[in-house]
Amino acid sequence: MNILILGDIMGPSGRQVIVEKLPEIIRKKKIEFVVVNGENAADPGVGITKENSDDFFKAGADVITTGNHVWDQKETMEFINFEKRLLRPSNLFKGAPGNGFGIFRGKKNMKIAVINLMGNVFMKKCDDVFESAKQFVEKVKLKKDADFIIVDIHGEITSEKMAIGHFFDGKATMVVGTHTHVPTSDYRIMTEGTAYQTDIGMCGDYNSVIGMNKENSLKFFLKDPSAKKHYPALGEGTISGLMVIADDKTGLASRIEPIILGKHLENRI
């Protein structure tokens, strides 16, 4: 099973590069299942609308994960209740709308579990991420309950994400980090067979400060009161993510390939 997971789709530039380039990547790399993190997709670079989600599904996404910005567009709390392919972090406080994980069908009717987790350090308050991970692995076992398990750990700090990676080693097909919008070079298959990357980067304009307009961001850091709150960079976008070739028999990773395609970053595809 060839699985592709893409990092945070950031504002109009991110959306455009997904619509333009994702179908071609799927075809060329023979991708069979696609997960994208969509929590920054809406115009201001925060949140996701129904229209954004529909565009990603049309471009080839099978599941959309999110994170701390999941509720930044008002409509999301409503439509997430009937759009089961859109996930919010599973460790949000009890009573949050929508689901944090789901089991979806891929080729040959294989079961693909996707769980969206959010870190606790420097993030919005949510339930203990390790406790939630523990509950999940007790409930969903690789090759028993699902043929493949994909984990998106949306978090700020590298140590927490790496620890989650090791926690799932041998128990999930892949664990990837999202949220920082910067792809890390530590993509690998861990000792027990789980693919891992601390952060898979963003899909958006890298001539920016993590996807936001660079001049405006500098104003903000220089404490210029004219700095706007949300001002995404609108230049040409780059797609960034990780492709995992997973063994149908074991559900573990047999090969991985980072995918970077577009302007401003050195391409890897």
Ligand SMILES: [Fe+2]
């Ligand atoms: Fe985030």
